[in-house]
Structures are given as structure tokens and as C-alpha cells.
Amino acid sequence: MPNMKVHIRFPEDKIKEPVIYQIGHEFKVVTNVRRADVRETTGWMDLELTGESTEIDRAIAGLRKKGVIVDPIELNVVE
Amino acid sequence: MAKMKALVCRECGKEYPTKAIHVCEMCFGPLEVKYNYEEIKKGISRKKIQDGPHSIWRYADLLPVEGPTFLGPHAGMTPLVRAKNLGAYLGLDELYIKNDTVNHPTLSFKDRVVAIAITRARELGFETIACASTGNLANSVAAHAAAAGMRAYVFIPGDLEAAKVLGNLIYKPNVVEVEGNYDDVNRLCSEIAGEHAWAFVNINIRPYYAEGSKTLAFETVEQLGWRTPDQVVIPMASGSLLTKIWKGLHEMKALGLVDDVRTKINGAQAEGCSPISTAFKAGRDFFKPVKPKTIAKSLAIGNPADGYYALKATAESKGAMDMVSDEEVVEGIKLLAQTEGIFAETAGGVTIGVLQKLVKQGTIKKSDVTVAYITGNGLKTQEAVTDAIGRPHRIQPSLVSFEQTFKIGKHGGGDV
Numbered sequence: 001m002p003n004m005k006v007h008i009r010f011p012e013d014k015i016k017e018p019v020i021y022q023i024g025h026e027f028k029v030v031t032n033v034r035r036a037d038v039r040e041t042t043g044w045m046d047l048e049l050t051g052e053s054t055e056i057d058r059a060i061a062g063l064r065k066k067g068v069i070v071d072p073i074e075l076n077v078v079e
Numbered sequence: 080m081a082k083m084k085a086l087v088c089r090e091c092g093k094e095y096p097t098k099a100i101h102v103c104e105m106c107f108g109p110l111e112v113k114y115n116y117e118e119i120k121k122g123i124s125r126k127k128i129q130d131g132p133h134s135i136w137r138y139a140d141l142l143p144v145e146g147p148t149f150l151g152p153h154a155g156m157t158p159l160v161r162a163k164n165l166g167a168y169l170g171l172d173e174l175y176i177k178n179d180t181v182n183h184p185t186l187s188f189k190d191r192v193v194a195i196a197i198t199r200a201r202e203l204g205f206e207t208i209a210c211a212s213t214g215n216l217a218n219s220v221a222a223h224a225a226a227a228g229m230r231a232y233v234f235i236p237g238d239l240e241a242a243k244v245l246g247n248l249i250y251k252p253n254v255v256e257v258e259g260n261y262d263d264v265n266r267l268c269s270e271i272a273g274e275h276a277w278a279f280v281n282i283n284i285r286p287y288y289a290e291g292s293k294t295l296a297f298e299t300v301e302q303l304g305w306r307t308p309d310q311v312v313i314p315m316a317s318g319s320l321l322t323k324i325w326k327g328l329h330e331m332k333a334l335g336l337v338d339d340v341r342t343k344i345n346g347a348q349a350e351g352c353s354p355i356s357t358a359f360k361a362g363r364d365f366f367k368p369v370k371p372k373t374i375a376k377s378l379a380i381g382n383p384a385d386g387y388y389a390l391k392a393t394a395e396s397k398g399a400m401d402m403v404s405d406e407e408v409v410e411g412i413k414l415l416a417q418t419e420g421i422f423a424e425t426a427g428g429v430t431i432g433v434l435q436k437l438v439k440q441g442t443i444k445k446s447d448v449t450v451a452y453i454t455g456n457g458l459k460t461q462e463a464v465t466d467a468i469g470r471p472h473r474i475q476p477s478l479v480s481f482e483q484t485f486k487i488g489k490h491g492g493g494d495v
Contacts, residue, residue: 034107069368073102076317077281077384078268
């Protein structure tokens, strides 16, 4: 089953929202948080998404629509 | 026993074989090379290094390659210039410029890291080398691939300046201009690296590639007569260069090549892209990613992969970080050129600007042995200074016109 590793960031106003739960319900993907640091005003997670490729793409688009910033796990790779 | 023990996760410590992998499967943390220092210590000495080739490969014992064939044989051993004029201007007794504007073959410090990446890629059996870049890295990968006879793919954003595209095309790699912005190129390259068995120097070969920056620390120490400097000023993009210079200094101590490391590590960024320096000045151990907006494009990494580790190294060394405006970047370039005859790219302007600030603040003191790292050649970013350096003096083709313009009499003259 395809999977994708992403680094996501939450703006301050999204910190309290159960975004990962919502994504798991709205799309056919398994969400697996592997590393995270969530504080009062900022937060990030290293997340694994497993599912069909099209569902992973939809889930990432869904995360972005909710205001979450999605980057590759490597962060910036353009030097 | 081999000098490389394993790749190890910088977060959870899990070990992996020394293959083309870069992310920990357990916690998704970044991997780095773990060495067998006990074994290395048995064979390394100052004399052995001094007797080695005049390049980064004199430190091969501390680099993540098996050898004995090295690609990029002339990278490194750039001059450590005693900057007396700039030192006097800033009020420093002993200032040095580590001058990577003359690195071989593409005039930036990237020649160090790419020489290691391409050597390791060949050792791991890759035939294709690739990178995602907006400038110096692409140049270096394309040039090294040409010399090594390897296939190369260079991914660049669609809106890159013509001069930079040309600098890549001349080596005839496959230059892939991605229709999209920086983030699109970033995401695409991560996906391609996951799908194709290519050596992406700054993705799946990154644990090896990044180690090349240590040679800047090794050379500095050797060129100072086996002394560590009191202060160093390092430009920061991903933050990798700073963390590896710190690592390199401590490796030399661990191997008995220097007695002690008291070096304060100072990081430099441009105001328009200063996530790491901003976090440091705010006393935070984490950074907030930014959208870069600066003329120092080789440092314009808004979400730096090694930002956290750069903050940690600087704090451990009791160093500092600061940032400068684009105007100060241009002034820094001019100051270095006009005092030491070294034309640096914009990242060099950032380093000199921050050096100047740290001296003014009293963070760097008059008697401190200080090294500023100048990582790329000014000929690559001429557009940054075009409007700030004046025009030639236009005269008629006559002696009178010349002497009038320069107010030169029979016994001497002066500048205009």
C-alpha cells in the first residue's frame, strides 16, 4: 500500500482543531504521527499517510484546505 | 574494521547500514554518518594529513567514502587569507577569510560537498546523479557529473535567472525547468527521489553530502597552524554548514589533532530570510518557517532542515547569531572587495555584515582569532551589486582629459 511521509505545520488558530482525526475520517487514509511538537502557539508533526495514491493526494489537499502547511519530510531540498 | 560504522538517526539513535537512505524509519528524524573513531585514531596524524593531496581528500580518513578512488580531486584547500586591512577597519587584531570563492571547479563551497556526494554515489553503484537547486549546487553537480561521466538531472524553478540557467547548461546535464514555484520544485524532487533509483545529492545522499562541509573546519585548523579559532562567522541557509563546522572541530579534538575547542560558532542570515537567527535572538529552541525575500538567494531557505541543530550548536559553543538587511549585504560585499580584493557572492555580504555587527556589539573582541567563511564567488551574483558600485570615468582620448579628470599634475595625482 503506498504511503507518504510529510511534515505538517499548524498556524496558531488551528492548534486546537482535531485535524488529524478529521482527515482520517474524511479520506481513506491511515494517519500515523511519528514525531511531533505542539505548543500553545505553534505546532508541527511528522506524519505518515497510508492509502491509495489518489486518496493520499486528496488527504494532503484536504489538510491544505484546512489551513495546515504541508511540506516533504526532508523540508527544503532546493539549495 | 571500516571507518564508517553506520548511519544513525540524530533524534532516536537507531542505526542503519551505510546505504542511500536519509530518514529514520522509526521516527522520521534525519540520518547522519557514525564513524569508528577508535579505528580512525590509530591511523591519523598531523603529518599524514600534511603529506596528503592538496585537496579535501587529505582528510579522507574523516570523510564518508571508502576510496581509494575519489571524484572531484581538486576541491578544497582554498586560501585562508590573513585579512589585515579588513581587520584594521573592523578593529580586529587577527581576522582571516576562508576564501571558498576560488574553490574548484565551480567557485563555491558546494564543490566540497558534491565531490563527496558523487564519490559516495559512485561507490553505492549509482549511474545518475541529481539535485534540486537554484544556483551553486546545480553548477557543482553538473560540472562534477560531466567530469565523472555520470548522467545528471538538475531541477530548477521555471523563473530562474537566465545567467544561472546558462551556468548549468554549459556542462550539458538534463536541466529540468519545473513549471511552478520553489515549493513545487521542492515537493516534486522529494517525490522523484522516492520513486527513482537516483543519487539525489541533497536528499537520499544527504548524510554523506553534508559531511563535506567539515573540511572547512579541518582546513581552517591546519592553516592556522593546528589552532582552533576563537570565533567563526558562518552563513546559514539550511544550517547544515554551521553544524558540520562545529562537528569537524570536535572531531579534530576527539582524534588528538588539536588540544581543545573553545571556538564560538556565530551564524549569519539575511533579514529577508532569517528563521534561525530570529529564533536565536528570541531565545527559542525552534524556528518559524518563512517565505524568503532577500537578494541573498543562496541562503534563501525558509524551512531549514538543520535549523534546530544549528541553534543547538551555536548555544553549546556560546556563540551568537544575527541578520543584516539587503543594503548591508551589498555594503558587506563592497567592504570585502575593497579591503581584501575578494569578490564574494551575496552570502559573503551576509557574513561580512554580521561579522561587522558582532564586532560592534562587543560579541567578537579585538584580540579574538576570528575566521569568516566566504562560500561563493561574486561573479555569480553580479546583479546584486550592479547599481551600487558606480560607473567608469568617461574621458576623451587625450592626455589633457585624463589629467583633468584625475587632477594629475606632473609630479603625482589622485583619485577622483
